[in-house]
Amino acid sequence: MVGPNVTLDKIPRLDTRNSSVDIDLIGIAKNNIETRSAAVAFMSYNTMENLLKPDFFNTSNDTIKTMMSTVISATLPKTTNTKLTKPVNFTLKHIREFDPSGSLSCVYWNISEWIVDGCSVLETNSSFTVCSCVHLSTFALIMQTSPSESDLELDLLNLVCVIVGLVFFSLALLTFVLCQWSPGVNNVARINLCVSLLLAHLLFLLTQQFLSLIRPQKVLCDVISGVLHFLFLSGFVWMFIEAVLLFICVKNLSQISSKQSKVLSSGFLCVIGYMVALVVVGVSAAVDPKGYGSEDCWIKKDNGFIWSFLGPVCVILALNTILFICIIINLNLTLKNLNAEVSQMKRTKIMAFKTLAQFVVLGCPWILGFFTKDNKELEILFLILNSQQGTFIFLIYCFLNDQVRQQYRKFFRCLCCGLKSNTINCVRKKH
Structure with a gap:
């Protein structure tokens, strides 16, 4: 603030940690003829860019917008005539890496x-x-950059992989629901795993496709990020339950279809599968309700809130990896004790393949997510493997299942017979 007896001979500079302002406060004070005084307030907001996001900068071209500075504010309080005598200069420190190809x-x-x-x-x-x-x-300060060709290719690959994964999740679900399974087979973990990941991937895909419309609706964005948190976490819990059930089965290869329902009931599994995720999300939302709703409508990475997701995921991935290793060891010991009959060996090879494919079904490739930074090859591998969990579930439990294949063959024979004769009697004669 300057008064009528000001002795300053140059424009003063006001500084904050990441910005500064040069304003002709002397000239403004002289323009206030009655008081010959003026005041300036200069403020810098540390996290305001999370609220006033760069996507609120509307441009005609499709560019990636990045906030390059903290949000600042300058006003002239207790000043009658606020007309500026000279333009005000703001020096803004970059808070993110500068891209020379970008437009500021x-x-x-x-x-x-x-x-x-x-x-x-x-x-x-x-x-x-x-x-x-x-x-x-x-x-x-906002920087606009054009999406690179590699980013566009990665986005296209992501779109195709997720859609393919969703198709196979749907086929696996239909197979689990419509096929007749032997009483000893408990598919509750697989069904709920498919449901959780199908809804999670579908919601994530739709959110990313309509992100420009969803992002301005902050409440909707927060709700979506919370639902995604719940769905992905429940998916990981069901992966762990599936790992436990698989370990129980592999303990005795000759009884691979042992009645798992006697070990863990379906109702108890459902309580674990969904309540664990619900409790984690509920506690996280209660502790920090502002942790949801990032620029991608996902969990915010600041203040460590992202560990409300990464923490449980790390624990589950570690346990699933340990269980997977135990499964391999037990399976290897069992294979050594089997007779070398052709039929027995064929079944054993299929079982070995199924067990190895379980590496993907149990979510172990999600570990790659911790190493994909600045590595396109690992990022592509991570994207493909984790978007195709539905494909591997369908392949292992449906396509390679003799019981399911027989029911599929019956269905297609009935379908072909019905199309040829247009009567149900043909179906009855055939089967």
């Missing part, structure tokens, strides 16, 4: 969106940018 825009907040009217870039380098504005308001 100095923007200010206007009711519900970021706009550039009256602001321009004076100077920029890899560390900071100087913005010049002819008015005071709330300001920020």
Whole structure:
């Protein structure tokens, strides 16, 4: 603040940790003829960019928008004549890595969106940018970059893989529900695993496809991220339950279809499968309700809230990996004791293949997610394996299941017979 007896001879600079402002407060004070005084308030908001997101900057071209600075605000309190004598210069430190190919825009907040009217870039380098504005308001620095060809290819691959995975999740579910299974087979874990991951992948796919419409609806975005948290966590819990049931089966290969329902009832499994995820999400939401609703409508990574998802996932992946190793060891010991009959060996090889494929079904490849940063090859492998859990479930439990294949053959024979004769009697004669 300056008064009528000010002795300053140059424009003062106000600094915060990540920004500064140069304003002609002396000239503004002289324009206030009655008081010959003026005051400026300069504020920097540490996490405001999470609320006033760069996607509120509407542009005609389809670009990736990134907030490059903290949000700042400058006002002239207790000043009658607030007309600026000179443009105000803001120096904004970059809070994210600078992309030389990107386009920087100095923007200010206007009711519900970021706009550039009256602001321009004076100077920029890899560390900071100087913005010049002819008015005071709330300001920020936004960078626009075009999606790279590799990113577009990865997005297309992700879309195709997820759709294929959803198809096989649906086929597996139909098979589990419609086929007649022997009393000793308990498919409750597989059915609920398919349901959880089918809904999770479908909701995630739809959210990403309509992200530009969903993101401005903050409440909807928060709800979606919470539901995704629950669905993915319940999917991982069902992976663990499936690992336990598989371990019980492999303990004695000759009784691979042992009655699992006597060990763990379906009702008890359902309570575990969904209540664990529900409790984790409920506690997380109670502790930090603002942890949901990132720019991708997922869990926010700041303040460690992402560990409300990664923590349980790490524990389950570690347990599933241990159980998978135990399954391999037990299976290997069993194979050594089997007679080398052709039929026996054929069944054994199929069982070995099924067990190895369980590596994907049990979610073990999700471990790759911790190593995909800056590695496109691992990211592609991670994407393919984890989007195809439904494919492996269908392959192991449906396509390679003799009982299911026989029912499929019956169904197609009946279908062909019905099409040829257009009568049910043909079906009865055949079967």
